[in-house]
Amino acid sequence: xALSGVEIFKLLPKTNCKKCGHPxxxxxxxxxxxxxxxxxxxxxxxxxxKRILGEASAPPVRPITFxxxxxxxxxxxxxxxxxxxxxxxxxxxFSVEIKDTASESEIADMAAQVAGSEIDRVxxxxxxxxIALTNAxxxxxxxxxxxxxxxxxxxDVPVILCTTDPRAAETAVKIFAGKxxxxxxxxxxxxxxxxxxxxxxxAILGVAANGLDELSxxxxxxxxxxxxxxxxxxxxxxxxxxxxxxxxIRRAAIKKNFKPLGYPVINFMQRDxxxxxxxxxxxxxxxxxxxxxxxxxxxxxxxxxxxxxxNIYTDPQVPxxxxxxxxxxxxxxxxxxxxxxxxxxxxxFIVSGEIENSKVPSRLAxxxxxxxxxxxxxxxxxxxxxxxxxxxxxxxxxxEISHKELIIPGYVAILSGSIEDxxxxxxxxxxxxxxxxxxxxxxxxxx
Amino acid sequence: MAFTPAKETYSGKVYPVNxxxxxxxxxxxxxxxxxxxxxxxxxxxxxxxxYEIQDVPPLDWPENAKKPFEGVSDDPVKWAKYCQxxxxxxxxxxxxxxxxxxxxxxxxxxxxxxxxxxxxxxRVPLIILGSNHAEKDAVILVAAAEAAKERNCVIGxxxxxxxxxxxxxxxxxxxxxxxxxxxxxxxSKQLNILVTQxxxxxxxxxxxxxxxxxxxGLEYTYSVMERIRLAALTQNDATMQPPxxxxxxxxxxxxxxxxxxxxxxxxxxxxxxxxxAWEAVTAGALLVAxxxxxxxxxxxxxEAVQKTIEELM
Numbered sequence: 001x002a003l004s005g006v007e008i009f010k011l012l013p014k015t016n017c018k019k020c021g022h023p024x025x026x027x028x029x030x031x032x033x034x035x036x037x038x039x040x041x042x043x044x045x046x047x048x049x050k051r052i053l054g055e056a057s058a059p060p061v062r063p064i065t066f067x068x069x070x071x072x073x074x075x076x077x078x079x080x081x082x083x084x085x086x087x088x089x090x091x092x093x094f095s096v097e098i099k100d101t102a103s104e105s106e107i108a109d110m111a112a113q114v115a116g117s118e119i120d121r122v123x124x125x126x127x128x129x130x131i132a133l134t135n136a137x138x139x140x141x142x143x144x145x146x147x148x149x150x151x152x153x154x155x156d157v158p159v160i161l162c163t164t165d166p167r168a169a170e171t172a173v174k175i176f177a178g179k180x181x182x183x184x185x186x187x188x189x190x191x192x193x194x195x196x197x198x199x200x201x202x203a204i205l206g207v208a209a210n211g212l213d214e215l216s217x218x219x220x221x222x223x224x225x226x227x228x229x230x231x232x233x234x235x236x237x238x239x240x241x242x243x244x245x246x247x248x249i250r251r252a253a254i255k256k257n258f259k260p261l262g263y264p265v266i267n268f269m270q271r272d273x274x275x276x277x278x279x280x281x282x283x284x285x286x287x288x289x290x291x292x293x294x295x296x297x298x299x300x301x302x303x304x305x306x307x308x309x310x311n312i313y314t315d316p317q318v319p320x321x322x323x324x325x326x327x328x329x330x331x332x333x334x335x336x337x338x339x340x341x342x343x344x345x346x347x348x349f350i351v352s353g354e355i356e357n358s359k360v361p362s363r364l365a366x367x368x369x370x371x372x373x374x375x376x377x378x379x380x381x382x383x384x385x386x387x388x389x390x391x392x393x394x395x396x397x398x399x400e401i402s403h404k405e406l407i408i409p410g411y412v413a414i415l416s417g418s419i420e421d422x423x424x425x426x427x428x429x430x431x432x433x434x435x436x437x438x439x440x441x442x443x444x445x446x447x
Numbered sequence: 448m449a450f451t452p453a454k455e456t457y458s459g460k461v462y463p464v465n466x467x468x469x470x471x472x473x474x475x476x477x478x479x480x481x482x483x484x485x486x487x488x489x490x491x492x493x494x495x496x497x498y499e500i501q502d503v504p505p506l507d508w509p510e511n512a513k514k515p516f517e518g519v520s521d522d523p524v525k526w527a528k529y530c531q532x533x534x535x536x537x538x539x540x541x542x543x544x545x546x547x548x549x550x551x552x553x554x555x556x557x558x559x560x561x562x563x564x565x566x567x568x569x570r571v572p573l574i575i576l577g578s579n580h581a582e583k584d585a586v587i588l589v590a591a592a593e594a595a596k597e598r599n600c601v602i603g604x605x606x607x608x609x610x611x612x613x614x615x616x617x618x619x620x621x622x623x624x625x626x627x628x629x630x631x632x633x634x635s636k637q638l639n640i641l642v643t644q645x646x647x648x649x650x651x652x653x654x655x656x657x658x659x660x661x662x663x664g665l666e667y668t669y670s671v672m673e674r675i676r677l678a679a680l681t682q683n684d685a686t687m688q689p690p691x692x693x694x695x696x697x698x699x700x701x702x703x704x705x706x707x708x709x710x711x712x713x714x715x716x717x718x719x720x721x722x723x724a725w726e727a728v729t730a731g732a733l734l735v736a737x738x739x740x741x742x743x744x745x746x747x748x749x750e751a752v753q754k755t756i757e758e759l760m
Contacts, residue, residue, distance in 0.1 A: 243484070243759065252452075298716055299715060
C-alpha cells in the first residue's frame with residue numbers, strides 16, 4: 001500500500017532540521033507521498049524507516065531497462081491511470097514476432113525491416129523497438145539456430161526469447177549474454193527452471209499465466225527465487241480481455257501499490273489481418289501495455305502506431321513543439337506568399353494543413369515561442385515584433401524570395417506597425433484570425 | 448497473495464440516445480462504466496458508426512476516400528442508398544457542405560430538398576450536418592430540421608454562436624442535437640447548460656468536443672473526452688452525460704498522411720493502407736476515450752473499427 005503523508009511523517013526524525021530543503025519534516029513527508037521528493041534527501045532517517053519507506057515508495061510499476069546500448073529502452077515507472085493526470089512515462093514498445101521456423105533469409109529480411117523502421121516525427125526518433133523470437137518449431141536446436149541469425153542480423157535490437165522449454169531458453173539466452181534480453185518464459189509448470197536461467201543470465205523474465213490470480217501468485221514465487229525484473233502476461237489475447245486485465249493490473253499497481261502485479265505488461269496482439277492487428281494495438285498503446293508484440297511491421301502501420309504512441313505519451317502539460325525555421329509548403333517559388341506563426345505543434349499542423357488545402361504554394365515561418373499558441377505567445381512576450389523581425393532577418397529568406405511581404409496571424413494584427421518599423425522595406429499583411437480562413441484568404445488574393 | 452480485482456462502481460451514467468424510426472432505429476450510450484469496461488457494469492449499446500455523405504460531389508476528398516463511392520457520389524440519394532444497401536450502414540451522416548458561402552452556397556430550400564430526397568430513399572437513421580459556417584448553418588439547419596420532421600434525426604452542429612436557432616429547430620421537430628465546442632471541457636459543459644436552459648431535453652443531446660486526427664492534436668480530443676466521461680461517471684455531472692461524438696472522417700482525410708503518395712515519402716508506405724489506418728486508428732483511440740457515435744468515410748476503415756468493436760464487447 002502507498003503510504004499517506006502522515007504515515008510517512010511518523011517514520012521521519014521529526015527534527016525539522018531543514019537539511020532536506022523543506023521547511024519541516026511534515027512538508028517533506030507530503031512531498032514524499034506525492035513522489036516529488038526522495039528519501040535520500042534526509043541524512044538522519046533510520047534504517048528501519050528506510051526499509052519501510054523504500055518498499056512503499058518504490059515506483060508502483062517497476063522500472064526495467066530492456067536491451068543495452070543505444071537501442072536500450074525503458075519500461076514501467078507509470079504513476080497514473082489517465083494521461084491528463086500526469087504524463088505517461090515510458091512509451092509502449094513495439095516488437096515484431098519472428099518465428100524460428102522462418103528461413104535465414106526471412107529472418108534477415110525482418111531484421112532489415114526493423115533496422116529500417118526508424119522515422120523522425122516532430123523531432124522524435126520512432127522505431128520498432130524489439131524482436132520477439134518465438135519457438136514455433138518446439139525444437140531447441142532450431143530455436144538456437146534462429147537466435148544466432150537474429151543476433152547476427154540485428155545485433156543492437158533488444159530481443160524477447162519466447163519459449164517455455166528451459167533447455168531452449170538456456171542455450172538461446174547465452175547468445176544474448178550481457179544484452180538484457182527478455183526470456184518469455186515462465187509459467188506455472190516451469191517457473192523454477194526459468195527463474196534460474198533468468199537469474200544466471202541477468203535476463204528479464206517474461207511470466208505468463210492464465211488469469212490475474214495465477215499471475216500474481218507466480219510473480220511472488222519467482223521473486224522469492226531472486227528474480228526482480230519481470231514483464232507479465234495475464235494470458236489475455238482478445239481485445240475485451242486485454243482491456244479488462246490491463247486495467248486491473250494498472251489499478252492494482254497504482255491505487256493499491258500491489259507489488260505482485262507492479263511490473264510492465266506484455267501483450268501478444270498478432271492477427272492475420274494487419275489492419276485489424278493495428279486496431280487491437282490501439283488498445284494496447286492506450287490501455288497500459290509496456291510491450292505490444294505484432295506479427296508484421298508494414299511502414300504504413302508503423303507510422304500510424306508510432307504517431308498514436310507519441311500522441312498518448314505526450315506530456316499533457318508541455319506542448320509539443322516544432323523546430324524554428326521556414327517551411328516550404330507545396331512547390332514554393334520566389335514569389336510565393338510568406339506566412340508566420342508560432343511553433344506550437346498543433347498550430348503548425350493546422351496552419352500548414354490549411355495552406356496545403358488552399359493548393360497555393362507558400363512558405364510558413366515558424367517562430368520558436370516555446371510551444372505556446374500565437375495569442376498566448378503574444379501575451380507572454382514570446383511572439384513579439386522584435387523576435388519576428390530578428391528571425392526573418394537572420395533567416396536570410398529575403399535572398400530566396402522576390403518580394404518583401406510577411407503575412408501575420410489576424411490575432412496579432414496589433415503587431416503589424418512595430419514589425420514594419422523593425423523590418424525596414426517589408427510590407428506586413430494581416431492574415432485571417434483562424435487558420436480555416438486561409439484558403440479563402442489566399443483565393444481572394446489571387447483574384 | 449490472492450488477487451482480488453478492484454472493480455469500480457460509478458454514481459453516474461451516460462444517457463442512452465435513440466435515433467431513427469421503426470426497425471432501423473439504433474441506440475448508443477447508456478453505459479455506467481468507462482468505455483468497454485463490460486467487466487464491472489452495464490454497457491447496453493455498442494458504439495455506432497455513420498457513413499459520411501454530402502450534398503455535393505466530394506471533389507475535395509482525396510482520391511482514396513472518393514474511390515469507394517465512384518458512380519454514386521454525384522447524387523446524395525444514390526450515395527445514401529449505396530451506404531445503406533451495399534455497405535450495410537447502420538446510420539448515415541449527410542453533410543450539407545455545399546451550403547457553405549465559399550463553396551456552392553446552396554440555399555436553405557436546396558438543403559431541405561436534399562434532406563427530403565435522402566430520407567425518402569433510406570430507412571436507417573440520418574444525421575444532418577451543416578457546413579460549419581455558424582451563420583449559414585443557423586438558416587440551413589432550421590430548414591433541414593423541418594424537412595426531416597418525424598424521422599428522429601440528429602441535427603448538428605450547434606455551437607456557441609448559433610445554438611439558439613438550431614436547438615429550437617431540433618426541439619420543434621423532435622430531433623436529437625449535437626452541441627459542439629472547441630476542445631475544452633468547460634466550454635463543452637457551458638454549451639450543454641445553455642442548450643438545456645432553453646428547455647431542450649438534456650437526454651436528447653450529443654456532445655462533440657471537436658475531433659482531431661491522429662498526429663494532429665488527437666491527444667487533446669482524447670483527453671477532453673476522457674475527462675468528460677470521468678466527470679459523467681465519477682461526479683454524476685448531468686451536464687456531462689450525453690454520449691460523445693467523433694467526426695473522424697472529415698478531420699482525417701485532410702491531413703498529409705492520408706494523401707502524400709508513397710513515391711514522395713517512401714518511408715511512409717502505401718498511401719491507401721496508410722489513409723485507411725489513419726482513419727481507423729483515430730476512430731479506435733476515440734472509442735477508448737469515450738466516443739459512442741463516429742462519423743467515418745472509408746469502408747475499409749469502418750469495417751476494421753466494426754470488427755474491433757465486436758472483439759471488445
